[in-house]
Amino acid sequence: MSSFLSFAELCQRVEGVSGSLEKVDLVAAFLKNLDDDELAVASGFIMGDLFSPSMDLVMGVGPSILYEAMARACGCSTERISDMLRATGDPGLVASAAVDKKKPIGFAAFIKDEPLSIKEVYQRLVAVARASGKGSQDAKVKNLQYLFSQATPLEAQYIARLAIEDMRIGIGEGGVRDAIAQAFSQDASKVERAYNLTNDIGLVAVNARKGTLADLSVLINHPIKMMLAQVGEGISASMQELGSAAIEWKYDGARVQIHKDGKRVRIFSRRLEDVTRSLPEIVRLAQEVRADKAILDGEVVAIGKDSRPLAFQEILKRFRRKYNVEKQAKETPLHLFLFDLIYLDGQSTVDLPLTRRRELLEGIADPSILADQVISDSVQRAEEIYHQALEKGHEGLILKNSMSVYAPGKRGKNWLKIKPVMETLDLAVIGAKWGEGRRASFLGSYRLACLDEATSKLQDIGWVATGLTDEALAELTELFRELILVQNGMEVELKPAVIFEVAYEEIQKSQSYSSGYALRFPRLVRVRDDKSLEEADSLERVESLYRVQRGRNNSR
Ligand code: ATP
Numbered sequence: 001m002s003s004f005l006s007f008a009e010l011c012q013r014v015e016g017v018s019g020s021l022e023k024v025d026l027v028a029a030f031l032k033n034l035d036d037d038e039l040a041v042a043s044g045f046i047m048g049d050l051f052s053p054s055m056d057l058v059m060g061v062g063p064s065i066l067y068e069a070m071a072r073a074c075g076c077s078t079e080r081i082s083d084m085l086r087a088t089g090d091p092g093l094v095a096s097a098a099v100d101k102k103k104p105i106g107f108a109a110f111i112k113d114e115p116l117s118i119k120e121v122y123q124r125l126v127a128v129a130r131a132s133g134k135g136s137q138d139a140k141v142k143n144l145q146y147l148f149s150q151a152t153p154l155e156a157q158y159i160a161r162l163a164i165e166d167m168r169i170g171i172g173e174g175g176v177r178d179a180i181a182q183a184f185s186q187d188a189s190k191v192e193r194a195y196n197l198t199n200d201i202g203l204v205a206v207n208a209r210k211g212t213l214a215d216l217s218v219l220i221n222h223p224i225k226m227m228l229a230q231v232g233e234g235i236s237a238s239m240q241e242l243g244s245a246a247i248e249w250k251y252d253g254a255r256v257q258i259h260k261d262g263k264r265v266r267i268f269s270r271r272l273e274d275v276t277r278s279l280p281e282i283v284r285l286a287q288e289v290r291a292d293k294a295i296l297d298g299e300v301v302a303i304g305k306d307s308r309p310l311a312f313q314e315i316l317k318r319f320r321r322k323y324n325v326e327k328q329a330k331e332t333p334l335h336l337f338l339f340d341l342i343y344l345d346g347q348s349t350v351d352l353p354l355t356r357r358r359e360l361l362e363g364i365a366d367p368s369i370l371a372d373q374v375i376s377d378s379v380q381r382a383e384e385i386y387h388q389a390l391e392k393g394h395e396g397l398i399l400k401n402s403m404s405v406y407a408p409g410k411r412g413k414n415w416l417k418i419k420p421v422m423e424t425l426d427l428a429v430i431g432a433k434w435g436e437g438r439r440a441s442f443l444g445s446y447r448l449a450c451l452d453e454a455t456s457k458l459q460d461i462g463w464v465a466t467g468l469t470d471e472a473l474a475e476l477t478e479l480f481r482e483l484i485l486v487q488n489g490m491e492v493e494l495k496p497a498v499i500f501e502v503a504y505e506e507i508q509k510s511q512s513y514s515s516g517y518a519l520r521f522p523r524l525v526r527v528r529d530d531k532s533l534e535e536a537d538s539l540e541r542v543e544s545l546y547r548v549q550r551g552r553n554n555s556r
Pocket of ligand 1: 227228229230248249250251252253254255270299339371398411417
């Protein structure tokens with residue numbers, strides 16, 4: 001049985017080296033020596049992904065639960081923990097320092113012969129996640145408290161980071177995939193494909209070891225990564241690239257992946273979170289689909305009285321809603337537009353061409369819930385459809401290669417999106433400032449960062465003031481309150497978890513921020529609750545937008 005200490009030591013080493021190849025080597029060597037259960041757990045742990053998606057578990061640990069657990073385990077006050085945080089800015093280091101100085105009270109007073117094992121830590125974290133409803137806060141604290149009370153300082157550092165699902169060791173999904181490929185002598189592309197199909201890194205690791213990656217396929221009730229679209233270079237060039245294309249509106253809504261298993265329906269958001277409970281009318285629509293088992297891909301749109309789509313925030317409110325969902329469903333009804341089929345009655349359909357998937361979809365779904373689609377090679381036809389979409393308040397077009405397979409998790413040339421505006425950036429919010437005067441109780445401006453994919457680190461790119469109403473600001477402040485890590489005068493450091501979609505006039509080179517860039521006149525477009533941190537735009541994308549923009553300016 002492998003000790004959790006060995007895992008913590010691995011993390012420390014991975015964090016300590018800067019090259020991504022070295023990190024992959026270290027992880028690969030570690031994974032090789034684990035038994036299957038440990039392998040499944042540790043592969044996820046390394047990237048801060050704690051549970052298999054089939055378990056349908058959410059950690060639900062914010063800084064307040066974490067600090068309470070540390071304080072209780074170490075016999076110090078939460079104020080002391082907050083002070084330490086101000087000094088280090090890293091919950092992992094605080095946990096390690098707190099454990100180092102702990103007084104043996106509570107659980108820690110028991111003598112324990114066995115060091116923590118990977119499995120034990122995992123089981124405790126499952127217990128933390130399973131605690132829900134009344135009394136759950138306390139149950140979560142107690143389980144974490146137990147772990148901290150048994151941990152060495154180094155173990156505590158990574159237990160804290162696991163608890164908030166933010167490992168900060170500079171290796172992401174791609175690195176872990178490469179490590180699995182290397183550890184078990186598998187092709188990296190096969191590992192990637194298996195991961196995109198199952199979204200379950202533990203399952204992939206175990207099958208890589210067995211040499212059975214090819215057996216992994218789409219599984220019902222197992223959300224699959226969604227296929228994404230690339231930015232097209234205008235209608236004419238994109239149509240030329242695709243030849244005969246499937247032309248569809250880019251609906252202004254939110255992505256859903258629907259799993260229908262008999263009468264049981266589960267709906268996953270773009271982040272692959274289960275949002276079934278909040279969308280009863282979509283569940284009912286999916287139950288009418290004429291297939292015993294199916295995985296459907298589409299967009300839900302909230303349409304207002306003027307028959308135009310409502311703001312994206314309105315849809316997200318529906319996604320987040322846990323209570324009074326039927327009432328809310330009446331107030332903001334959602335429409336469903338299905339555009340793809342991923343699985344049908346026991347068979348994955350991802351390898352079929354789009355036209356065939358569409359035929360199958362038309363065979364099982366009522367036309368009222370299908371996205372309109374026109375197959376054509378005419379630029380003029382595409383332009384007409386584009387104008388119709390914009391007139392109806394939607395975003396533009398998605399032009400699809402009609403012969404293409406469904407490529408899970410891929411943003412490729414087979415789906416091209418056409419939108420009228422300059423591309424916005426999706427940036428991680430890593431800090432904020434309290435307002436002044438009347439707005440002193442609101443977080444008014446926010447520090448933004450893009451993701452440096454080479455190092456998996458967030459690099460700041462400036463601040464955005466929201467220009468929001470007091471009511472909207474209050475709502476936003478509430479969203480961030482749980483994420484405050486460190487309070488520094490008027491500024492706070494936030495746990496990076498929220499993505500802002502930001503529009504701007506121009507990208508400029510800048511020495512003021514670690515990304516090397518700054519945004520001119522940034523403006524908050526919306527909170528992208530449907531995107532996870534890893535989906536923040538990359539530094540590479542900022543650089544490429546900067547170059548495109550320079551080209552454009554030069555040709556003026
Ligand atoms: P954006 O910010 O432009 O929505 P994104 O990163 O969320 O970008 P993209 O892959 O760039 O996602 O664009 C595809 C998104 O457009 C899908 O995730 C989906 O939510 C939405 N969409 C709307 N209509 C369609 C359609 N007909 N086919 C595919 N995706 C569609």
